[in-house]
Amino acid sequence: MTASNIVRPSPAWLRPYDPADSPGPIPSVVERFRRRRRDEPEPPSEAEREAARYTVVLASPDAAQALGDDRGEVGLQLFRDEDWDGNPPHLDEAVRLIGEACGEPVALTEHHSDLTYWTAHLRTD
Numbered sequence: 001m002t003a004s005n006i007v008r009p010s011p012a013w014l015r016p017y018d019p020a021d022s023p024g025p026i027p028s029v030v031e032r033f034r035r036r037r038r039d040e041p042e043p044p045s046e047a048e049r050e051a052a053r054y055t056v057v058l059a060s061p062d063a064a065q066a067l068g069d070d071r072g073e074v075g076l077q078l079f080r081d082e083d084w085d086g087n088p089p090h091l092d093e094a095v096r097l098i099g100e101a102c103g104e105p106v107a108l109t110e111h112h113s114d115l116t117y118w119t120a121h122l123r124t125d
Contacts, residue, residue, distance in 0.1 A: 047104040054120040
C-alpha cells in the first residue's frame with residue numbers, strides 16, 4: 001500500500017454542506033453579509049430617517065397664512081413631517097432641537113422656491 005492509496009477522513013470543515021446539519025441562516029447575519037449591488041446605497045440609519053422628517057421654513061405673513069398658521073406667526077417655523085413643531089428664534093436653535101431629536105449632530109441645507117426653507121440631514125464632519 002502506497003501513501004497515495006491511503007484514504008484519510010476529511011476534517012469536519014471540509015465536509016460538503018448538508019442542510020440537515022444547519023438550523024438555517026440567522027436573518028441579521030444574512031443581511032449584514034448580503035452582497036449589495038454597487039449602485040445600491042446603504043439603507044438610512046434611524047437618525048438619518050428622523051432628521052429627514054424635519055423642515056425649517058422662513059415664513060412671511062402671507063406665507064404663514066398659506067401654511068395654514070391661524071396665529072399669523074412669521075419668522076422661522078419648524079415642521080416635523082407636515083405638523084408644526086415650534087418657532088425657533090434662529091437657525092442655531094433649530095439645529096439644536098433637531099439634533100436632540102435625532103441623537104446626532106445635524107446640518108441644514110438651504111432651498112429656495114416661493115419660500116426659503118431648510119432640510120435637515122446628519123452632519124458628515
